[in-house]
Amino acid sequence: MSNVAYMRVSTKELSLENQRQVLDKYNIDKWFEDDGVSGKTTDGRDGLKKMLNFIREDDYIYVVSLDRLARNQVDQERISAEITLKGATVVPLDLMEMLGYKEVPDNGGLKFIWDMMQVVKRYTAEQERKDMLRRQEEGIKRAKQEGKYKGSLPKYRPDAKNKKDKNIYFEVIKRLKFNQPLLSIAAELGISRNTVKKIKMRANF
Template sequence: MKIGYCRVSSQDQREDRQIEALKQQGVEKFFTEKISGQYMDRPKLKEMMNFVREGDKVYIESISRLARNTLDFLNIVKELSAKQVEVVSLKESIDTSTPQGKFMLTVFGALYELERDSIKQRQLEGIQVAKAKGTQFGRPKIEINEQFVQEYKMWKKELQTATSAIKKLGLSRSTFYRKVKEYEKSIS
C-alpha cells in the first residue's frame, strides 16, 4: 500500500501542496498533521507507524516533513525498515528500496539538520547584535509609579477594591498582585 505522510509546522500553514504531490504518486492513505517536526511525539506520525505493514511504501514530499534532525529521521527510517516498509522522498528523489537511496537518505538527513542548526545560530547572532544596539525584547517592564502607590494605598485602606485599582491602573490581575508583592518587598 502507498501511504503518504504530510506535515506543516503551524495551524495557519496548509498541506495542500504536499498532498497533491503525493496523490500524483498514487498514494492511497494519508496521515497529515500540523505540528513542528522537531518533536517526535506527533499523533499522526505514531498512527502511521502503527498502521504500516510489510511491503508498504511511505511517501513524503521531503525529508524535512518526516523529521528535523538526523537522529530522529534515521530512527524513523530504521523502524520502518525493520517492518520492511520502504520510504520514498519526492523532493530528494530517494527510494530506500535501493542501496543508493539508503545512502542518500542519510546524507540528506544530515544536511537538513545542518541547515536547521545554521538558522538557529544566525537567529541567536541576530538577537545578540540587536541587544547590543539596545533593542528591547519582550513586554516592557511595568514600573511602580506614583499612581500605582496611590491606588495601592487606597486599596490597602479598603477605600477601593482590588478590581477598581486594577482597572484604574490598566493592569491584569496577575500583574497587579505581582507588583503589590514587589512594592511591599521594597518598602519593608
Template sequence: MANYCYLRVSTVEQNLDRQLEAMKKFDIPEENYFVEKVSGKNMNRPELQKLLDTVQEGDTIHIHDFSRLSRSTHDLLKIVETLTERGVYLISNKENFDTSTPTGKLMLTMIAAINDFERANLLERQMEGIAIAQKAGKFKKKDIDMDKFHELKADVDKGLLSVQTAYEELGVCKRTWYNLVNAEKEKNND
C-alpha cells in the first residue's frame, strides 16, 4: 500500500511550488511523484499514464485538486472510476475528497449524477436547436454525389486510394463513408 502524488501545470513556464508545498504533509517518497507540464484537457499524458500503470490495489494517489488530474468532469470521472475498480484510492487535498471514505464515495456518486444530468441537458438543447433549424430550413443533410462515391469506392477497393483520402475527397466524415459502404453492401445483397 504505497502513496503516490500526481502534480501538473499546463505550461513549462508555470511552477509547481504551490502543489509541492501542499503535498509535503503526506510524506510521499520523491520517487513516487509523477510530474508533468502539459494541458489537463488531453488525456494522453505520459506521466499520468505511467502513474496509472504503476498503482496497485490498496495504493493511494494524492492530488492538489481535481483540475490537476483533469479539466473535464467526464474524464475525471473516468479516471476515478478506473481507480476505484482497481482498488486504488484518490485523495484531493483542496476539495477534501477521499474515495476511501463513505463521504468520498457519496461525493463521487453526486459528481457522476451531476455530470450525467449536464450531458442529458446538453443533448436535449442540441436536439431542440436542430428541430428549430430544421423548421426554418437551415439544417439539411448534405447531398452526396453518389457517382463520385462509387468512383472513390472502386479506387479504394483496388488499393489506389486510402479510405481517409476517399472520404475527404467526397467531403464526408469517416462514419458517413462507412454508412454509405454498408448501405451499398445491403443494397447489393438484396
C-alpha cells in the first residue's frame, strides 16, 4: 500500500508549491505532477498517465481537490473508473473538509467515502438515463399528435437493444452537457456530425 500524491496547475505562472505543502503531511511515498497543463482534457498530462500506470490495489491517491484530476465530467468519470478498477482510492481533501472531517479518516473510512461517491455517480447516471427516456417518449407522443411521427426508431437512443448504440447515445448526451462541439463529439465516437445533431434535437438540448 502506497500513499500517492497527484498535483496539477493549469499555467506555468502558477506554482505547485502550495499543493505540495498541503499534501506533504500525509506521508506521501510517490509524487506525480502536471505543471502548466489544463484539466479540461487528458491531453498532454504525462503525470496523470504515469500515476494511473503506477497505482496498485490498496493505494491512496491524495489530491487537494477533485478538479485536479479532471475539470471535464466525462474524463473525471473515466479516471475514477480506472482508479476503482485497480483497487485504489482517491482522497480528495476538499471533500473531506466539506464533510466536516478535521483529519483524514482511517483506511476503512476512506474506502467507504470513495465507494459512496461511485454509488452516487451511478445513481445520478441512471436517473439521467430515465429522464432521457421519458423525454424521448414525450417527444414521440407529441410527434404522433402533430402527425409527424414516421414510426421508425433511431439507432442511438436510451432504450436501444444494442448496448453499444445505447452507450454511444449517453456518451453524446454527456458531451453535449459540457458544450463539446458537435464535430468533436462525432470524431471521438466514430459517428457523423448529423447523427450528433439529431440526438441533440431529440433530447431537447
